[in-house]
Amino acid sequence: MTAGGRAETRTGSLGPVRVLPIPCHRDSITVRVRRGLAQSAGMRRRRRMTYSYHANAAEVLKNARADIMQILGPIATRSSIDAEFAGSLRVLAHAESEEVWVSRIPAGQELSVFLPSNNLLYSYLLYAVMPAAWAQRIRVRPSSRVKATCLALHDLLGAHLSPSIVMADESQRAFVSEASTSNSVIFTGSPENGRNIAALLPDTSLFMGFGSGPNPVVIGREADIDRAVTETVSARLYNSGQDCLCPDVVFAHADVVDRVEEVLIEQLKVIPQGDRLAKGLVNAPLVYNDAADAARGWIRSRRDHLRWQSAEVDAPGFVPLTVVREDEVANAIVSEHFAPVFHLVRYESPAEVLRWAESPQNRENGFYISVYGEDALRDPVIGNAVNVGAVSALNQEDGNRPFGGYGRRASWVRWRGKERGTPLLTSRESALHLGNG
Numbered sequence: 001m002t003a004g005g006r007a008e009t010r011t012g013s014l015g016p017v018r019v020l021p022i023p024c025h026r027d028s029i030t031v032r033v034r035r036g037l038a039q040s041a042g043m044r045r046r047r048r049m050t051y052s053y054h055a056n057a058a059e060v061l062k063n064a065r066a067d068i069m070q071i072l073g074p075i076a077t078r079s080s081i082d083a084e085f086a087g088s089l090r091v092l093a094h095a096e097s098e099e100v101w102v103s104r105i106p107a108g109q110e111l112s113v114f115l116p117s118n119n120l121l122y123s124y125l126l127y128a129v130m131p132a133a134w135a136q137r138i139r140v141r142p143s144s145r146v147k148a149t150c151l152a153l154h155d156l157l158g159a160h161l162s163p164s165i166v167m168a169d170e171s172q173r174a175f176v177s178e179a180s181t182s183n184s185v186i187f188t189g190s191p192e193n194g195r196n197i198a199a200l201l202p203d204t205s206l207f208m209g210f211g212s213g214p215n216p217v218v219i220g221r222e223a224d225i226d227r228a229v230t231e232t233v234s235a236r237l238y239n240s241g242q243d244c245l246c247p248d249v250v251f252a253h254a255d256v257v258d259r260v261e262e263v264l265i266e267q268l269k270v271i272p273q274g275d276r277l278a279k280g281l282v283n284a285p286l287v288y289n290d291a292a293d294a295a296r297g298w299i300r301s302r303r304d305h306l307r308w309q310s311a312e313v314d315a316p317g318f319v320p321l322t323v324v325r326e327d328e329v330a331n332a333i334v335s336e337h338f339a340p341v342f343h344l345v346r347y348e349s350p351a352e353v354l355r356w357a358e359s360p361q362n363r364e365n366g367f368y369i370s371v372y373g374e375d376a377l378r379d380p381v382i383g384n385a386v387n388v389g390a391v392s393a394l395n396q397e398d399g400n401r402p403f404g405g406y407g408r409r410a411s412w413v414r415w416r417g418k419e420r421g422t423p424l425l426t427s428r429e430s431a432l433h434l435g436n437g
Contacts, residue, residue: 053133053162054095057125060160061088068121071152075120075287078277080239084122091125091399095133098400102134104431109135112179114197116188116210117143117288118242118338120150124157126399127186131426132162139182141168141175143189145288176200183434184208186426191409198414206433207414208424212244213367213385213407214334215393218353219252219260223373228390229263232342232370235392237271237281241340242291245394247370249334249343251353257346261325264342265308268321274313283310283340285317292317295339299324302333307344329356350376357383366407366421368393381406384421401425 142150184206194209252260276284310321325344329352366384384406402423404411
């Protein structure tokens with residue numbers, strides 16, 4: 001064949017063959033090469049801009065630390081604010097690890113975000129500040145429970161981070177109407193509320209839902225009891241229990257359950273109570289009275305199984321540190337508490353824990369499971385819960401990696417009318433569904 005020249009006739013094994021020219025072949029190669037070089041240069045510029053953006057965001061947070069502590073103080077303990085701050089800086093420092101996904105997201109994306117009522121700084125960072133590196137416009141609706149706090153946080157940080165982040169102080173109905181034109185929606189909160197909202201959005205909107213789950217802890221015969229209990233106490237008392245990653249049940253093997261209970265109560269006896277801004281772990285009044293009322297109601301319903309309680313504190317929303325123990329997995333009533341309640345359940349065989357995890361309800365709620373010293377529970381996913389091994393779900397959380405489990409109430413994505421439970425990373429889901437994933 002000829003390139004860019006005249007047609008010619010060549011003789012081969014099949015006789016004379018007329019060969020037509022391929023017009024502008026060299027030019028087309030040049031165009032493709034130039035286009036590829038331009039795209040590569042554009043990606044390099046985008047990477048440099050993104051790196052600069054994340055570095056600037058980290059400096060903004062560091063400079064505003066004292067003000068952030070003052071804003072969040074009424075709704076979070078000092079230790080949980082410190083953890084949010086550290087986690088936010090860690091996510092920004094490792095933002096480049098998401099570039100493989102960010103580079104595949106088309107320009108001009110519009111995103112709507114329903115923020116949660118807890119972990120405000122970290123959630124604002126994950127669901128608004130980080131996406132601002134790839135989204136053109138981000139509309140954020142604060143939870144009505146903490147609206148004033150969220151608006152104050154945005155007033156402090158927003159102008160120094162990205163003009164694309166807009167805080168929408170409006171009703172849920174109005175926000176949902178606006179969200180219907182967004183490319184994607186991030187929802188945090190009740191799965192029921194999330195699905196009601198998703199049903200009002202077009203199928204072409206990517207919906208990412210972040211719910212919660214019981215995050216069970218399993219302490220087996222081979223566990224380091226002191227370490228397992230210490231990490232469980234730290235996770236359960238994160239912000240006095242007001243977080244979706246707090247463990248709602250602790251399964252302890254029959255051979256060690258008495259020792260687990262003993263160590264647990266020993267550790268709880270020295271936890272300070274009342275002062276939200278005291279250093280270290282503290283049991284402070286809950287921010288929401290309905291959460292306190294629900295926890296107290298559950299404790300009353302299990303009063304025959306009550307093993308220990310701390311002293312009362314005369315303050316609205318206060319729930320004493322509480323240990324409830326049940327000795328049969330099949331009869332245990334496991335409920336999600338946003339409160340300092342420790343639910344200890346004795347098991348004889350790991351098969352009992354597996355049956356519990358595989359029940360329809362717990363498969364729907366599958367989030368994380370921590371396993372200390374129980375070799376029979378090694379599978380990476382148990383039921384629909386991601387097995388994080390001998391560490392608390394709270395300690396292993398990494399904002400640059402997919403978050404959640406495979407339960408449809410824990411973390412789920414909805415796209416073009418289909419829904420599935422899956423761990424979520426917003427940049428990854430956006431690239432896979434909206435871009436060239």
